[in-house]
Amino acid sequence: MSRNFKFKPKPLKTLKYEQPKTQLLFELFTIGSVIKRLPAHLPFPEVSKMPTVVHWFRLDLRLHDNLALRNAINEAENRKHILRPVYFLNPDSIHNIGTNRLRFLIQSLQDLDANLRKLNTRLYIIKDTAINCLPKLFQKWQVKFLTVQVDIDPHLVDQDDAIEKVAEENDIFIVKRVQHTVYDVHSVLKKNNGSVPLTYQKFLSLVQDMQVKETIDINKQISECCKAEDYNSKEYDVPTLEEIGVDESTLSECKYPGGETEGLKRLNVYMSRKQWVCKFEKPNSSPNSIEPSTTVLSPYLSHGCLSSRLFYHKLKDVENGMLHTQPPVSLLGQLMWREFYYTAGAGTENFDRMVGNKLCTQIPWGENTEHLRAWAEGRTGYPFVDAIMRQLKQEGWIHHLARHMVACFLTRGDLWISWEEGAKVFENYLLDYDWSLNAGNWMWLSASAIFYKYFRVYSPVAFGKKTDKDGLYIRKYVPELKKYPSEYIYEPWKAPKSIQTKAGCVVGIGYPKRIVDHDKIHKENMQKMSLAYKNNREKKAMKRPRS
DNA sequence: AGTCATGTTGTCGCT
DNA sequence: GAGCGACAACATGAC
Numbered sequence: 001m002s003r004n005f006k007f008k009p010k011p012l013k014t015l016k017y018e019q020p021k022t023q024l025l026f027e028l029f030t031i032g033s034v035i036k037r038l039p040a041h042l043p044f045p046e047v048s049k050m051p052t053v054v055h056w057f058r059l060d061l062r063l064h065d066n067l068a069l070r071n072a073i074n075e076a077e078n079r080k081h082i083l084r085p086v087y088f089l090n091p092d093s094i095h096n097i098g099t100n101r102l103r104f105l106i107q108s109l110q111d112l113d114a115n116l117r118k119l120n121t122r123l124y125i126i127k128d129t130a131i132n133c134l135p136k137l138f139q140k141w142q143v144k145f146l147t148v149q150v151d152i153d154p155h156l157v158d159q160d161d162a163i164e165k166v167a168e169e170n171d172i173f174i175v176k177r178v179q180h181t182v183y184d185v186h187s188v189l190k191k192n193n194g195s196v197p198l199t200y201q202k203f204l205s206l207v208q209d210m211q212v213k214e215t216i217d218i219n220k221q222i223s224e225c226c227k228a229e230d231y232n233s234k235e236y237d238v239p240t241l242e243e244i245g246v247d248e249s250t251l252s253e254c255k256y257p258g259g260e261t262e263g264l265k266r267l268n269v270y271m272s273r274k275q276w277v278c279k280f281e282k283p284n285s286s287p288n289s290i291e292p293s294t295t296v297l298s299p300y301l302s303h304g305c306l307s308s309r310l311f312y313h314k315l316k317d318v319e320n321g322m323l324h325t326q327p328p329v330s331l332l333g334q335l336m337w338r339e340f341y342y343t344a345g346a347g348t349e350n351f352d353r354m355v356g357n358k359l360c361t362q363i364p365w366g367e368n369t370e371h372l373r374a375w376a377e378g379r380t381g382y383p384f385v386d387a388i389m390r391q392l393k394q395e396g397w398i399h400h401l402a403r404h405m406v407a408c409f410l411t412r413g414d415l416w417i418s419w420e421e422g423a424k425v426f427e428n429y430l431l432d433y434d435w436s437l438n439a440g441n442w443m444w445l446s447a448s449a450i451f452y453k454y455f456r457v458y459s460p461v462a463f464g465k466k467t468d469k470d471g472l473y474i475r476k477y478v479p480e481l482k483k484y485p486s487e488y489i490y491e492p493w494k495a496p497k498s499i500q501t502k503a504g505c506v507v508g509i510g511y512p513k514r515i516v517d518h519d520k521i522h523k524e525n526m527q528k529m530s531l532a533y534k535n536n537r538e539k540k541a542m543k544r545p546r547s
Numbered sequence: 548a549g550t551c552a553t554g555t556t557g558t559c560g561c562t
Numbered sequence: 563g564a565g566c567g568a569c570a571a572c573a574t575g576a577c
Contacts, residue, residue, distance in 0.1 A: 198573055201554065205575095283556035328555045337555085401556060408557090452571045456557040463557075530570040537572095 052082040052141040052228070056130070057123070058156060058304075059180055060149040061087075061108045062260040063115050065215035065307035068147040068177035073121075073218065075145045076226045083226040084141065085116055085123055088130040091244045098428040099246050100396035104258035108303050109238045111259025120222045124236040130159055135166045141228075147175045149304070152185065152346045153435035180304060182312045182339055183207050185346040196347040196359070198450065200328055203340045215310045252394045256299055256431060263300030270295045271314045278324035280331040287401035288387070288464050288473035295331070296397055298432035301338070311335055338437060344450075345436025352439040354420060359449040362539075363532040365411070365418035372417055374515050375410050376425045378478075381507075381514035382460040384490060385409050387477035394477075396431035407445035408458045412529055414516050419446040447529065454529040457522045461490045480505045 055072035063069065069085065076083035087109060094102060113123035126133050137143065146167060151157070160176075167174055178184045188206050189196065197203040230236070241248050256262075271277065285293040300306035315332045318324075327333030350356040354363070374380050378389035388402045398406075403426075409415065410422045419442040426442070427433050440450070447454035464473070471489030475482040481492055483503040488495035493507045493514060500506045507513055 199554070202574065281555090285556095287556095333555075404556070447571085450573095451554095452573085453557085453569095455568095455570050458557065459559095462559090526570055533571070 049229070050082045050142070051079070051144045052084055053079075053145040054137075054141070054143050054147070055083075055085045056134075056146060056148040057085060057087045057112065058149060059151055059153075059302070060304035061112050062263070062305055062307065063112075063119070063218045064260065064264070065179065065310050066149075066218065067179055067216060068149050068175060070216060070218050071175050071177070072145065072147040073220075073222060075147075077223060080223075080225050081144065082141070082228045083121055083222060084228060085121060086126055086137075087112075087123060088126050088128060088133065089239070089244070090127060090129045090132075091239075093129055094244065096424075096427055098396070098430075099251055100429065101431050101433060102244065102246055103241060103248075103251060103254065104256065104299055104303065104396070104431050106238065106241055106244070107254075107258030107262075108260070108305050111261050111305075113238050115260060119218070119220070120224070121226065122231060122236075123238065125238050126236070127239065131162055134163055135170075138166065138170045138172060143170070143172055145173050145175070147177070149180055150176045150178045151180060152342060154352075155435075180308065181342050182212055182308050182335065183210055183343075185339075185343045188339075188343050189347045194347075196344050197340070198344075198359070200337065200340055203343060204327060204336060207336075207339065212309060212312055215307055215313060255395050256296060256397060258299070258303065258305065260300075260305045263297070263306035266295070266297060266300065267306055267311060267314060270297070271318055274318050274322065277315065277318045277331055278322045281325050281329040282334060282400065283329060285399070285401075286467040287399040287405065288384070288468040289399075290472060290476060292397070292399065294399060298434075299397065302432045302434040302437075308335060308338065338434075341436045341440035344440055352420075352423065352435065354418065354448065357449075360443055361448045361532060361536050363412075363418075363446070363448060363529070366416045368415065368417060371415045371515055372410075372421055374512070375406070375415060375417075375422075379512045380409070380460075380516075381493070381512040382409070382518070383471070383474045383478050383481055383492060383511075384464040385460050387474045390477045392426075392429045396429060403441065404445055405458050405460065405463055407442060409460060411442075411446035412454050412525055413457045413522050414460075414518055414525070416521075416525055416528065419443060419448060422446075452533075454533075455526055457526070460518055465490060478511070480510050 053072050053076040055069045057069075060066055060068065072085070073083060075081065089105075089109070097105070109123065109125065116122050126137070148160075151160075164174060187210070188203070191206050191210075192202075197206055282294070287293075297306060297311065301308055301311065312332070312335060315335070319332065324330060325333075327336050344359070345351045348357065348359055351359070354360045354365075371380075375385070375389065378386040378393065380386055380389075385406055388398055388406050391402070392398045392406075407419070407422055410417050411419050423438050423442045426438055430438070443449035444451040464471070468474075470486040471481075471484075474489055481489060481503070483505070484492055484495065485499065485503070488499065492500065492505070492511060495503070495507075497506070505511050
């Protein structure tokens with residue numbers, strides 16, 4: 001697969017395109033847009049009466065701060081063309097999206113459709129993949145203009161390349177907008193001479209003096225003449241969960257409903273707590289509180305229900321004139337971590353794999369299907385690890401430090417299983433799954449890249465006790481242990497048989513025995529890490545002999 | 548050029 | 563009981 005891993009600025013072509021003299025002209029030529037002039041091609045049968053402008057929604061499920069969408073609206077308005085905002089959802093190709101995330105997605109699409117209808121347009125859901133269907137729609141709808149957000153997930157990038165090719169053959173203008181991150185990651189890479197900043201501090205220094213664009217709003221009613229004749233067709237309605245093959249009765253209570261409306265509401269709730277925002281320090285927040293100790297804005301940011309730039313500006317407003325914490329620990333610092341990983345992901349080939357990934361230390365991970373399953377299903381015999389994995393599976397969100405705990409346990413700490421396996425499980429379960437953050441954080445936790453102090457191993461017994469001495473969190477998510485005395489809640493195997501019986505759960509019967517002995521195995525693993533690092537160093541030295 | 552301090556988020560044992 | 567160094571590190575930038 002060919003991928004844009006080194007910074008290669010796409011040329012901004014000059015066009016001979018009779019633009020109406022509007023704001024659009026200005027918008028089209030601002031930094032971050034990529035516009036293609038494409039050769040003419042033939043018309044086709046069954047075409048719509050009027051030409052169409054399409055906005056292709058992907059990870060930008062919102063109206064606010066969506067410049068690509070506004071470009072589409074303006075173009076349709078100025079030329080009196082049909083406007084069709086579309087989303088491609090193929091029920092057959094959603095296998096790596098877990099049911100919780102699918103629910104979040106469907107809710108987000110419902111909300112998006114509702115918000116679009118307030119503007120006198122709607123969302124067209126196409127129950128197919130973009131690759132299969134967009135070329136046909138180009139002709140069926142007489143598409144002349146296509147707007148889309150720039151995404152960096154290689155799956156989407158590959159899709160883009162293919163679509164752009166087809167568009168080329170159909171004389172369609174494409175406008176791509178950078179609006180998923182605060183900064184244009186390619187500008188950051190360029191500023192760093194084309195290479196990836198490998199430390200957070202380095203990243204911060206690069207973006208320090210970069211301007212962050214103001215956000216925009218879309219709130220004008222769209223003209224009646226931009227409505228398609230199939231405006232009321234049920235064919236394009238947002239499907240129900242049942243229709244895409246999800247049995248809703250298997251899902252737990254919905255703690256984090258999807259959608260722009262929820263995302264904005266959540267943002268405003270937290271931004272109104274000014275003292276809390278200004279005092280926020282991530283490492284001091286608790287991984288095992290019963291209610292989240294952080295904002296849980298991440299699923300809204302990952303789906304684009306919430307604009308990262310809006311979050312940025314709101315945070316700046318709150319911090320303005322107040323004494324506040326600083327990156328990396330501050331709330332703004334959290335947003336910058338996201339930017340950091342996006343930059344690394346965009347600038348690194350094979351970022352989501354170990355082999356062929358320049359940043360990633362090559363480590364000879366083992367295979368153990370049984371252990372991997374036990375970990376994923378929350379039955380390792382370590383109550384804290386199991387509680388976290390069960391919360392993840394049920395609710396689709398766990399605290400960042402809880403992710404540290406279980407990721408360390410799966411990889412360098414205990415099970416010695418590849419971080420790629422863990423990343424796949426997280427991709428399935430997390431509401432806030434994000435391609436670059438997921439791969440980046442897994443490499444961090446497995447001490448494969450960016451973070452190197454592999455001897456800092458999280459103890460499945462000690463770590464949780466710091467913030468939850470009595471194991472209330474464990475009692476909630478591993479209810480079979482809820483009657484255990486606090487003394488044994490983190491290590492039930494140490495409880496005398498009589499106490500186990502009295503608590504109604506004998507280890508090995510009602511709750512699994514430990515699948516590994518942490519005290520022993522983490523020391524063995526550290527030796528393996530040491531060796532892997534040593535081999536890595538030697539390989540590097542071989543590649544770059546002293547001149 | 549080489550040295551040195553520094554960096555989101557560990558644990559244990561000793562003072 | 564808090565604070566500190568040891569324990570199996572590496573990239574960066576200041577000097």
